[in-house]
Amino acid sequence: MRHLRLVPDNTTIPFMRMRRWTFPIAALLSALSIVLFIAIGPNYGIDFLGGTVIEIQTKDQQPDLGKLRGELNGLGLGDVQVQTIGADNSVLIRIGQQTGGEAAQQEAISKVRTALDGQAEFRRIDIVGPRVSGELAWNGALAMIVTFVAIAIYVWFRFEWQFAVGSIISAANVVIVTFGFYVVTQHEFNLTSLAAILTTVGYSLNDTVVVYDRIRETLRKYKKISLADLIDRAINDMLGRTVITTVTTLLALFSLYFFGGEVIQAFTLAMIFGVIAAILSSVCVAAPILIYFGLRTDSMNDKKTDDTKSPTKGAQKA
Amino acid sequence: MLQFTRWKMVAILGTVLVGILIALPNLFSKETVDSWPSWVPKRQLVLGLDLQGGAYLLYEVDKQDYVQKRLRTLVSEIRKAMLEDPRIGYSGLGVQGQGVQLRVRDLSQLDLVRKRLEPLRNPLSNSILGGTPVNEFDLSVANDGLVQMTYTQAGLDQRVRSIVDQSIEVIARRIDQLGTTEPSIQRQGADRILVEAPGLGDPERLKSLVGQTAQLTFHLVDATVAPGQSADQARKPGTIVLPSNEAGGPSYVLEEAPLLTGEDLTDAQATFDQRSNEPVVSFRLTTGGARTFGDVTQKNVNRAFAIVLDDKVISAPVIREPILGGSGQISGSFTLQTANDLAILLRAGSLPAKLTIVEERSIGPGLGADSIRAGKIASIIATAAVCAFMVATYGMLGWIANIAVLVNVILIFSIVTLLGATLSLPGIAGVIITVGTAVDSNVLIYERIREEFRSGRSAIASIDSGFHRALGTILDANVTTLIAAIVLFYLGSGPIRGFAVTHAIGVATTMFTAFTFTRLMVAMWVRWRRPTKITL
Numbered sequence: 104m105r106h107l108r109l110v111p112d113n114t115t116i117p118f119m120r121m122r123r124w125t126f127p128i129a130a131l132l133s134a135l136s137i138v139l140f141i142a143i144g145p146n147y148g149i150d151f152l153g154g155t156v157i158e159i160q161t162k163d164q165q166p167d168l169g170k171l172r173g174e175l176n177g178l179g180l181g182d183v184q185v186q187t188i189g190a191d192n193s194v195l196i197r198i199g200q201q202t203g204g205e206a207a208q209q210e211a212i213s214k215v216r217t218a219l220d221g222q223a224e225f226r227r228i229d230i231v232g233p234r235v236s237g238e239l240a241w242n243g244a245l246a247m248i249v250t251f252v253a254i255a256i257y258v259w260f261r262f263e264w265q266f267a268v269g270s271i272i273s274a275a276n277v278v279i280v281t282f283g284f285y286v287v288t289q290h291e292f293n294l295t296s297l298a299a300i301l302t303t304v305g306y307s308l309n310d311t312v313v314v315y316d317r318i319r320e321t322l323r324k325y326k327k328i329s330l331a332d333l334i335d336r337a338i339n340d341m342l343g344r345t346v347i348t349t350v351t352t353l354l355a356l357f358s359l360y361f362f363g364g365e366v367i368q369a370f371t372l373a374m375i376f377g378v379i380a381a382i383l384s385s386v387c388v389a390a391p392i393l394i395y396f397g398l399r400t401d402s403m404n405d406k407k408t409d410d411t412k413s414p415t416k417g418a419q420k421a
Numbered sequence: 422m423l424q425f426t427r428w429k430m431v432a433i434l435g436t437v438l439v440g441i442l443i444a445l446p447n448l449f450s451k452e453t454v455d456s457w458p459s460w461v462p463k464r465q466l467v468l469g470l471d472l473q474g475g476a477y478l479l480y481e482v483d484k485q486d487y488v489q490k491r492l493r494t495l496v497s498e499i500r501k502a503m504l505e506d507p508r509i510g511y512s513g514l515g516v517q518g519q520g521v522q523l524r525v526r527d528l529s530q531l532d533l534v535r536k537r538l539e540p541l542r543n544p545l546s547n548s549i550l551g552g553t554p555v556n557e558f559d560l561s562v563a564n565d566g567l568v569q570m571t572y573t574q575a576g577l578d579q580r581v582r583s584i585v586d587q588s589i590e591v592i593a594r595r596i597d598q599l600g601t602t603e604p605s606i607q608r609q610g611a612d613r614i615l616v617e618a619p620g621l622g623d624p625e626r627l628k629s630l631v632g633q634t635a636q637l638t639f640h641l642v643d644a645t646v647a648p649g650q651s652a653d654q655a656r657k658p659g660t661i662v663l664p665s666n667e668a669g670g671p672s673y674v675l676e677e678a679p680l681l682t683g684e685d686l687t688d689a690q691a692t693f694d695q696r697s698n699e700p701v702v703s704f705r706l707t708t709g710g711a712r713t714f715g716d717v718t719q720k721n722v723n724r725a726f727a728i729v730l731d732d733k734v735i736s737a738p739v740i741r742e743p744i745l746g747g748s749g750q751i752s753g754s755f756t757l758q759t760a761n762d763l764a765i766l767l768r769a770g771s772l773p774a775k776l777t778i779v780e781e782r783s784i785g786p787g788l789g790a791d792s793i794r795a796g797k798i799a800s801i802i803a804t805a806a807v808c809a810f811m812v813a814t815y816g817m818l819g820w821i822a823n824i825a826v827l828v829n830v831i832l833i834f835s836i837v838t839l840l841g842a843t844l845s846l847p848g849i850a851g852v853i854i855t856v857g858t859a860v861d862s863n864v865l866i867y868e869r870i871r872e873e874f875r876s877g878r879s880a881i882a883s884i885d886s887g888f889h890r891a892l893g894t895i896l897d898a899n900v901t902t903l904i905a906a907i908v909l910f911y912l913g914s915g916p917i918r919g920f921a922v923t924h925a926i927g928v929a930t931t932m933f934t935a936f937t938f939t940r941l942m943v944a945m946w947v948r949w950r951r952p953t954k955i956t957l
Contacts, residue, residue, distance in 0.1 A: 106956065107813040112875070158788065205481075205777040216625070226788040232779040235479065239914065246912035250905045257904055261897055270901075298847055298909075298917040302854065302924070305905035309858065309898045313865070316894040344861075344868040347814060351807050351864070352857035358803035359853050364795030366471070366788075367850055374854075 109350065110343045118338050118386055119331035119394065125387035133276050136283025145285040148293030149229060153200040153236040155212060159223035161192045168194070178214045188365055193226070205232040243297040247278070247304065254308055262315060265396040270311045273389035274381075277307040281377045290369045299370045303377025306352075310345075310381050311389045317341050318390065330398060334390050349382050423885055423944040433937045437828055443835035466838050469845030469919055470617060472793050474786030476624035478616045478631065479609065480776040482584050487774040488572060491580075492516045495541065495558070495570065499523065502537045509534060511568075520558070520571030528566050535562050538570065545579050555579055581612045584773045589614055594769035595630050614776065624783045626762075634731050634775055635766035637683035640675035641717070642725040642737055666733035666753070673734050675727050680717050685710030689767035691760035694752060700760040703750040704767065711747025719743040728753075730763070796849040803853050804830075807860055815867055816956065821946065822863035825939040829859045832930040833923060842926075845919030855927030858902070862935040866891040874955040883955060884947060888940055895935050903928045 118125075149156050161171075168185050175183045175196065184197040196215070201207035208230050216225075231239075251271055259267035281300050285292050314337070321337040328336075338345075353375065360371040425433075446454045446465050454463050470477055496514060499521065503509045510526035525534055543557040557576035561569045585608055592606050592614065604618035604627070618627055643660050661677045664670070689704045706714055717726075718740050727737040728751050735753040755763070807826070811819035833852055837844055870887030874880060906925035909917055 106816055107810075109814075160787070205779055209778060224785065224787070225783075226785040228781065228783045230778070230781040232777075234481070235780045242912060242914060243917070246909055246917070249912060250908045253904045253908055254901055257901060294914070295847060295916045298913070298920045301905070301909055301913070301917065302920065305902045305909075305924070306854075306858070308905060309861075309902045312898045312901045313861075313894055316897055320890075340872065341868065343871075344864050347864045347868070348857075348861040351810060351860040352854075354806040354810060355803040355853050355857040358806055359799045359850060361799075362795060362802050363799035363850075364792050366792055366795075367846055370847070370850060374850075 108343070109346045112343075114339045114342055115335070116339060116342070117335055119335050119391060122387070122391035122394070126391050129276055129384065129388050132283065133279045136279045136286070139286040140282055143286055145282065145292040146289045148291040148296075149197070149231045149236070150293040151236050151240045153208075153231050153233045155196075155198040155208060155231075156227070156229045157196040157198070157212075157215060157225065158188070158227040159194050159196065159219065160226055161194060161223045162221075164192055166192055166194050171196075174218055175215065178211075178218060180211050180214065194223070200233060205234075208232060239294060243294070243301075247301060250301070250304060251275070258312065258315075262319060263398065265393050265398045266315050266319075268396060269389045269392035270308055270315065272392055273311050273384045274304050274307045276384050276388050277303055277377060277380045280380050281373060284373065284376045288372075290372065295367070295370050296373055299373040299377065302374060303381055306378055307381035307384060310348075311385045313344075314338065314341070314385045314390060318393065330394055334393065338386055338390060345382060345386075349378070352378055423881070423888070423940070423947060425941055425944060430941060433941050436933075437832070437938060440828070440832040440835040443839055444831050447834060447838065464838050464841075466834065467841060467843045468619075468789075468793075469843045469848065470619060470782070470789075471784055471846045471919075472789045472796075472844065473619055474621075474784050474789035475617065475619040476604075476621045476627060476783040477781065478618075478624065478628065478778055479780035480588075480614045480616065480632065481779045482581055482588070482612045482614075483775040483777050484577070484581060484612065487580070487584065488519060488577070489516065490774075492519075492521055492572075495521050498541055499538065499570075502541065505537065507533075509537070517569075518571075520569055522567065522569045525566040525568060528564070531562055531564070531566070534568055535560070538562075538568070541570070543576075545576060578611065585612060585614060587773045588776060591770050591772050592616065592631050595765055596627075598765040598769060599627075599630060613779070620786065621783075624781070628778070628781075630762060630765065632776055632778060633766060633772075635683065635763075635769075635771045636731050637686070637767060637771065638679035638729045639681040639714075640677075640679055640727050640729060641721060642727050643674040643676060663727070663729060663732055663734050666730065666735050670734075673727050673737060675729070675734075679729075680726065681706070681710055681714060683767060683771050685713070686767055689764040691755075691757065691764045692750070694750065697752075699752060700755045700757045701750045701752045702755070702760050702764050702767065704748065706747040706749075708747070711745075714747065714749075715743060715745040719745075792846050796846060800849065800853060803856060807856060811860060811863070817946065818867055818943070821939065821942045822860065822867070824942065825863060825934045826856055826859050828938055829927070829930050829934045830856065832933070833927050836926050836930070837923060842922050843919065844923070845916065847916040847920035848923040851920045851923035851927060854924060855931060859927070859931040859934065862891075862895045862899075862931055863939060865894055866935070866939065870955060880952045880955050881947060884943060888943070892936060895932065899928050899932050 166187065168187065171194065172183070172185045175185065175198075180198050180201065182199040184195075186195050187193065188195045198211055198215070201211050212228065212230060219225075251274065254274075255267045255271050258270050278300055281303055285296060290296070317337040317340065318334055321333050321340070325333060325336070356371050356375045356378065360368060360375065363371060443462050443464070446457075446461075446463050451465065454465065457463060493516065496516060499514060503511055509530050511523045512526065514523040515521070525531060538560055541558070542560050545555050545557055555575045556573055557580065558570045559573050561571075563569075589606050589608065596604055596606070596616075604616055604621075607615050609615045616627070616631055618624065621627060640661075659677050660674050662672050662674055664672050685707050687705050687707050689702055692701060692703045693699065694701045722740050722742060725737045725739045727734045729735070735751060738752075751763070804826075808819075808823040811822050813819070815822065830852060833855065837848075866888055869891040870883050873883035873887045873890075878886065903925060906921050906928060909921035910925055913921055
């Protein structure tokens with residue numbers, strides 16, 4: 104029985120020669136994301152801005168958004184956005200942060216309740232006060248920084264410092280580009296989005312470590328070829344695995360995207376983007392960094408065996 | 422790598438079996454599970470509020486409000502202390518920022534002032550461990566006669582801590598009386614209280630019960646103010662002006678010192694007024710309270726007294742005759758439910774400080790059910806798609822991988838059930854991501870076996886060294902992910918935490934299945950088929 108092979112055996116794709124343009128492209132995309140982030144900024148949700156989100160299901164099958172908007176704007180609550188979501192008669196109402204702190208938010212929601220009483224069923228109400236929203240943003244940033252540091256230490260112990268630097272830069276690249284994705288698409292950026300980004304960090308690190316593990320092993324096996332060729336060989340050897348894993352992960356994520364319901368659709372979309380970015384980043388960013396940071400091809404050998412086993416080492420480096 | 426001792430085999434299969442048994446009750450309804458015999462595991466998954474619907478209310482102690490109130494009490498304590506014999510003359514006594522200040526006229530009395538005010542610094546006895554006692558206030562007496570008492574940070578922190586503890590007790594008593602839902606009430610950080618009520622779609626009633634301070638006081642109405650005269654103009658020392666609780670109602674000028682407070686009540690019930698048949702709240706007073714009330718009403722027949730709840734006047738009846746029996750009733754255009762709620766509040770006692778809602782999330786049961794349904798469908802489709810792909814790529818070994826992933830998912834659910842952790846919608850996403858990455862560990866193993874075979878080893882040797890080499894990679898990759906997941910669990914909140922729980926557990930079970938279960942199944946397959954060629 105013949106099995107499905109997505110990647111032919113014995114590929115010799117010169118990934119490291121391609122680094123001359125893949126690496127700058129990755130850097131450019133990151134820079135662009137940062138510029139967009141500062142210039143335009145993501146569409147922050149209430150988790151980080153404070154404010155109120157209400158999801159209602161109207162009694163009418165076809166809700167009259169104009170009428171709803173008129174009624175709600177008449178309440179004097181500042182900026183009120185009304186839009187339909189998912190099922191036909193589901194409506195999402197966003198109300199900005201009220202001036203006057205937490206108590207004012209509570210007053211706003213009771214005004215909306217009175218106004219819509221009898222017209223609709225309240226499916227979900229989220230109210231985030233100004234103090235909590237600041238904390239949520241800070242906690243998210245803190246979680247990301249601590250994750251980076253903890254993992255850098257682990258990788259440093261298990262590999263060499265160049266690997267630690269590489270895995271962090273690669274993961275940071277994924278995070279920044281995914282932020283860029285949120286800015287460009289203007290999908291709402293909330294706590295769940297942050298969870299999605301943090302997950303892609305985990306996925307990216309996982310994938311980078313798998314690639315690095317193979318590079319380390321190849322380093323130990325071959326001593327006479329250049330680092331670039333070594334890395335190429337390692338990546339080509341495991342290209343089959345990389346593609347198969349990408350396909351299975353994306354299969355899982357796409358089912359979640361199409362069938363998982365509206366609540367997590369934005370979450371999975373960011374994950375899909377992040378997973379693809381992570382896999383490309385492991386090959387195009389994490390691997391070349393080892394060359395840029397001058398990893399020595401003998402760094403993986405024990406000092407004792409070094410001299411006996413690789414007599415040409417000195418010549419090769421010169 | 423492919424040799425298993427008998428006891429090891431038993432241990433691996435036993436673990437998987439126990440996992441299946443623990444996860445099993447989740448497939449059945451609560452009623453079915455309850456009817457099972459007692460020795461069967463019955464624990465079921467705790468669903469998050471986003472899946473079963475419910476209300477999440479995060480309250481914060483309003484420190485500023487509390488401090489202002491406390492300082493006002495301090496002002497009157499100081500006033501009283503200064504009146505003691507010999508009297509100390511002062512000016513400008515009042516609240517200033519986080520403290521109280523005054524200026525002593527006669528500078529020769531400064532030592533006396535220090536002695537008088539020292540007890541008011543109010544040492545708080547927290548030192549179970551015998552540390553230095555904490556004072557609530559700092560006292561500074563300057564040589565020019567300026568005296569300041571300011572809140573100490575330690576004192577305020579400790580006050581807030583005990584306010585949170587007391588509030589949790591009061592809230593628990595109030596909710597107990599409600600009797601319908603089983604919410605959880607927990608402290609969050611230094612000054613917050615989290616109330617979670619699963620299954621409660623509309624939190625309005627809960628909010629009105631939990632958030633109300635319910636400070637009840639009885640005051641005499643100042644009789645010297647003519648009706649119709651503007652309340653603000655008539656204000657004089659020792660009186661306060663409070664609004665009516667009905668919109669557009671009149672303001673009242675009241676004597677500041679309360680006759681009675683909520684603490685003088687022993688019981689409160691919602692009943693009907695015998696004459697008007699309107700809902701009212703009838704109360705009974707403690708013995709001490711009854712005596713005070715009897716005295717006051719005897720002396721003040723035909724004067725009005727006001728019943729004040731949270732600085733709003735509910736009603737101000739005129740005393741027709743002395744009330745000596747120690748019981749009475751509060752009327753004030755109640756409905757049966759508002760009367761009932763007020764009775765609950767009075768029975769449970771007042772909150773020691775004002776609480777504000779800083780975060781509120783409520784999910785109707787309809788939306789939760791929709792999410793569960795969508796989550797189920799997505800999980801089934803994701804699993805089916807991945808399984809089909811694996812079989813197409815690896816044939817028989819693909820089936821083994823699929824069984825391993827299935828066992829993995831079962832183990833995740835059984836551990837979540839066992840720990841009593843909450844499964845939320847992001848948690849389901851965490852499980853699905855695990856399906857994706859658990860497959861990765863199988864892919865790593867199989868690709869490795871394939872490589873080994875192509876480099877010229879025998880089939881069995883390839884399988885053996887394929888496992889050996891891939892497991893090192895799997896370990897490093899998964900430990901990295903596990904670190905990330907654990908950090909997220911400890912530092913994240915809400916959806917991030919929900920995701921981190923299942924993801925961390927998933928990484929752990931992935932390692933378990935890759936190192937033991939998958940290996941065991943492949944070993945059994947090898948023993949059965951004796952492959953000489955590897956067709957991957």
